[in-house]
Amino acid sequence: MIKKVKCHVCGNKFAPEKDNTYIVANSLRGGLAAAFSGEELKLFDAIDCPFCDCQNILGVRLDKHSDETVV
16 A cells, blocks of 8 residues: 655645655755764755645655665
């Protein structure tokens, strides 16, 4: 069963599709200030609502730490 997402703007529910998701970055600084600050960008998975086209954040994207499997 696919969990539906509720748009935070129009309130319509829709099923997110992998092909329609993308990664967005959030930083309080921009341009050269961000490049030299050493501050890491916060990454999020996002999708646009098919009804009103507003961006909805699905969740935080964390860095992959290791290729090893933990048992």
